[in-house]
Amino acid sequence: MARAAAPSVRRGKTASTGPPLVSAGLLLLLWWAAARAGVLGDGLVPTPWQTLKAAHAMWADGTLAADLRASLARAGQGFAYGATAGVALGFLTGHRPRVAALVSPVMSFLRPIPAIALVPLITAWFGIGEQAKHLVIAYAVFLAVWLYVHDGVARIPADYRRAARTLGVPAWRRLTEVLLPAAAPSVVTALRHGAGLAFLALVAAELGGAQSGIAYRLQVDGQFLRTDHMFVGIIELGLLGLAADALIALTGRRLIHWSTS
Amino acid sequence: MIRLEGVEVRYGDALAVAATDLEFAQGSFTSLLGPTGCGKSTLLNVVAGFVPPSGGRALMDGAPVTGPGSDRGMVFQHYALLPWFTARGNVEFALKRFGLPRAERRAHALRALDDVGLADAAEKYPAQLSGGMRQRVALARALAAEPRVLLMDEPFGALDAITRRRMQQLLAELWRRTGTTVVLVTHDVDEALVLSQRIVVMAAGPGRVIADHRMDDGTASPEDTRPRIVAQLDTEPR
Numbered sequence: 001m002a003r004a005a006a007p008s009v010r011r012g013k014t015a016s017t018g019p020p021l022v023s024a025g026l027l028l029l030l031w032w033a034a035a036r037a038g039v040l041g042d043g044l045v046p047t048p049w050q051t052l053k054a055a056h057a058m059w060a061d062g063t064l065a066a067d068l069r070a071s072l073a074r075a076g077q078g079f080a081y082g083a084t085a086g087v088a089l090g091f092l093t094g095h096r097p098r099v100a101a102l103v104s105p106v107m108s109f110l111r112p113i114p115a116i117a118l119v120p121l122i123t124a125w126f127g128i129g130e131q132a133k134h135l136v137i138a139y140a141v142f143l144a145v146w147l148y149v150h151d152g153v154a155r156i157p158a159d160y161r162r163a164a165r166t167l168g169v170p171a172w173r174r175l176t177e178v179l180l181p182a183a184a185p186s187v188v189t190a191l192r193h194g195a196g197l198a199f200l201a202l203v204a205a206e207l208g209g210a211q212s213g214i215a216y217r218l219q220v221d222g223q224f225l226r227t228d229h230m231f232v233g234i235i236e237l238g239l240l241g242l243a244a245d246a247l248i249a250l251t252g253r254r255l256i257h258w259s260t261s
Numbered sequence: 262m263i264r265l266e267g268v269e270v271r272y273g274d275a276l277a278v279a280a281t282d283l284e285f286a287q288g289s290f291t292s293l294l295g296p297t298g299c300g301k302s303t304l305l306n307v308v309a310g311f312v313p314p315s316g317g318r319a320l321m322d323g324a325p326v327t328g329p330g331s332d333r334g335m336v337f338q339h340y341a342l343l344p345w346f347t348a349r350g351n352v353e354f355a356l357k358r359f360g361l362p363r364a365e366r367r368a369h370a371l372r373a374l375d376d377v378g379l380a381d382a383a384e385k386y387p388a389q390l391s392g393g394m395r396q397r398v399a400l401a402r403a404l405a406a407e408p409r410v411l412l413m414d415e416p417f418g419a420l421d422a423i424t425r426r427r428m429q430q431l432l433a434e435l436w437r438r439t440g441t442t443v444v445l446v447t448h449d450v451d452e453a454l455v456l457s458q459r460i461v462v463m464a465a466g467p468g469r470v471i472a473d474h475r476m477d478d479g480t481a482s483p484e485d486t487r488p489r490i491v492a493q494l495d496t497e498p499r
Binding site for chain 1: 310311329330331344355386403408
């Protein structure tokens with residue numbers, strides 16, 4: 001019964017390119033209408049066509065590629081540091097309630113402090129180099145990833161671990177064959193959420209003094225009211241977030257073949 | 262042989278099990294029978310090493326129980342199969358500690374599944390199996406680790422009546438064949454009567470042993486024992 005149901009669910013998931021395309025088309029239409037109606041005065045809302053031309057111009061003069069490279073490197077590295085630390089600590093606190101009792105209050109204290117609030121301090125400490133930007137992004141990613149992984153590991157049914165111990169399974173195999181797969185769905189959720197936050201924090205990091213990057217370019221274009229260029233930057237951020245999320249979700253679904261979530 | 266010497270379990274201020282002395286002989290089949298809250302599962306968990314006694318001690322072949330070990334296998338009510346392994350994978354999970362070559366381990370696992378009537382379902386995942394089939398896999402897995410004692414915590418409680426009957430027959434057959442000591446926790450009088458040589462009746466508030474029926478010495482038949490157990494379960498205030 002479960003076997004018969006599974007493929008149809010999966011087909012529904014991958015073959016659903018229709019609705020997203022329709023919603024994208026609808027958004028484009030609304031955007032075009034708003035630009036044509038001149039709701040905010042002449043030229044303040046660029047048309048999709050003007051935005052596309054701006055993107056082409058930015059590609060031609062090399063700024064688009066350079067900014068993309070700089071931002072992706074920052075977001076990627078910051079994400080890697082933050083996610084690694086978050087997953088590791090999440091496993092530790094999820095598995096050891098005593099460590100969790102020690103760590104959780106600190107995390108609850110840190111969580112409401114947004115990454116952008118730390119930018120001035122981190123700049124004062126580490127300057128405006130790449131390291132400081134990685135740190136800002138890693139901070140935001142770490143907090144979110146830790147929470148999801150901690151929760152996921154803490155929820156692993158006690159019977160899994162008990163069964164493994166009565167079967168004489170040694171500690172390292174309990175980690176690799178029980179805890180890791182049992183927590184995998186939570187880790188995927190954590191990484192998806194963390195990836196989204198990496199791009200949010202990227203903007204905060206680049207506003208704290210940078211010479212390149214998507215958010216840096218947005219700031220510069222803002223000073224010249226080049227709304228078409230700003231639209232390009234904003235759309236870039238959205239598409240990058242979307243792509244990162246889809247990549248992690250897809251990889252996760254392949255790895256976690258036994259779970260329907 | 263398992264021996265409980267004055268085992269007592271407290272959760273905070275609450276007394277879950279009052280001081281209890283019990284012995285389970287090698288190769289015997291005993292049921293712990295009683296209503297919810299009588300501490301039968303707690304006692305089983307003490308033997309398994311999941312719950313440390315607050316007083317007294319549990320001995321396995323003379324050595325104090327300090328934690329779970331492969332000498333005491335467990336079958337859980339909700340199977341505790343690992344969903345990322347197939348039925349065969351779950352059995353091999355238990356076999357790995359023997360360090361067999363891959364092919365031999367695989368063959369061994371398939372034999373174990375065949376013993377519980379699941380030769381055809383070896384490559385299925387737990388999510389693709391019915392409750393009864395899952396419990397068969399769990400039974401095969403627990404026995405594959407070659408425990409000296411098999412502890413079962415209401416193993417058939419989640420199954421329908423027909424499947425439960427079949428699983429009871431399978432268990433009786435496996436017990437006769439392997440000679441493993443079995444301690445079964447159940448709240449089903451008939452299940453206890455059908456399967457076991459001895460029934461330890463427990464009551465709640467606090468959890469304690471109120472009767473110990475032995476049917477293996479030929480003096481008491483299940484037909485005689487049943488009404489006495491039912492009366493004991495009924496007269497005890499809960």
